Amino acid sequence: EAEVAQSPRYKITEKSQAVAFWCDPISGHATLYWYRQILGQGPELLVQFQDESVVDDSQLPKDRFSAERLKGVDSTLKIQPAELGDSAMYLCASSQTAGGTETQYFGPGTRLLVL
Amino acid sequence: QKEVEQNSGPLSVPEGAIASLNCTYSDRGSQSFFWYRQYSGKSPELIMFIYSNGDKEDGRFTAQLNKASQYVSLLIRDSQPSDSATYLCAVNSPSGGGADGLTFGKGTHLIIQP
Numbered sequence: 001e002a003e004v005a006q007s008p009r010y011k012i013t014e015k016s017q018a019v020a021f022w023c024d025p026i027s028g029h030a031t032l033y034w035y036r037q038i039l040g041q042g043p044e045l046l047v048q049f050q051d052e053s054v055v056d057d058s059q060l061p062k063d064r065f066s067a068e069r070l071k072g073v074d075s076t077l078k079i080q081p082a083e084l085g086d087s088a089m090y091l092c093a094s095s096q097t098a099g100g101t102e103t104q105y106f107g108p109g110t111r112l113l114v115l
Numbered sequence: 116q117k118e119v120e121q122n123s124g125p126l127s128v129p130e131g132a133i134a135s136l137n138c139t140y141s142d143r144g145s146q147s148f149f150w151y152r153q154y155s156g157k158s159p160e161l162i163m164f165i166y167s168n169g170d171k172e173d174g175r176f177t178a179q180l181n182k183a184s185q186y187v188s189l190l191i192r193d194s195q196p197s198d199s200a201t202y203l204c205a206v207n208s209p210s211g212g213g214a215d216g217l218t219f220g221k222g223t224h225l226i227i228q229p
Binding site for chain 1: 157218
C-alpha cells in the first residue's frame with residue numbers, strides 16, 4: 001500500500017540553528033500539506049501545495065519558515081532560525097487533488113525538539 | 116475563524132461496550148468530515164469520513180453527521196483495548212483558490228478498560 005514518506009523521523013537541534021524536513025507524497029497525489037502538531041493539540045495547517053504552487057500559506061510564519069515543492073512531487077519545509085516554541089511533530093499529508101472531499105493521508109511525521 | 120470542538124477526555128469505556136465520541140464545528144460551509152485515530156507518538160490514521168447527513172457504518176465504526184446542528188459523532192461498537200487512542204475530528208471547509216486544509220479538534224483521549 002502506498003504511503004507518504006517523511007525524513008528524518010526525529011530531529012534534535014539547538015535554538016537559532018536551521019532545520020529541514022522532507023516529504024514524498026503518495027505517487028500521483030497532486031496536493032501536499034504540511035501540518036504542525038504541538039503536544040496535546042490537533043494538527044494545524046502550515047502550507048498547502050497544488051502541484052508546485054502554493055495554495056494556502058496563511059498560517060505559515062514566513063519570517064522563519066519556508067516551504068517548496070519545486071517539481072510538484074516531493075517537498076521540503078525549512079525553519080531558520082529554530083526557536084524553542086517550534087518543538088512539535090511536523091506532519092506531511094497528501095491527497096489526489098483538492099476540492100473539499102478528498103481524503104488526506106498522513107506520513108509518519110518528524111518529531112522536532114529544539115533545545 | 117473555523118473551530119472544531121471536542122471533549123478532551125479521557126473517556127473511559129469498558130471492553131465490549133459502545134464508545135461515543137462527539138465533535139461540533141463552527142463553519143456552516145464545511146463539506147466533509149473525518150475521524151482520525153492517533154496512537155501516542157504516531158501520526159493520524161484515517162478511520163472514517165462522512166459527507167452527507169445521517170449515518171455511515173464501516174465494521175465496528177459508525178459516523179453520524181447532522182449539518183443543521185453542526186455536529187459529528189463516532190460510535191465504536193464492541194470496544195477493544197486496541198481502540199485506546201486519541202480520536203481527532205477534522206473538518207474540511209474549502210475556501211477560494213482550492214485551499215482545503217483540514218481544521219482539527221484537539222482530540223478525545225479514549226481508554227478501553229479490559
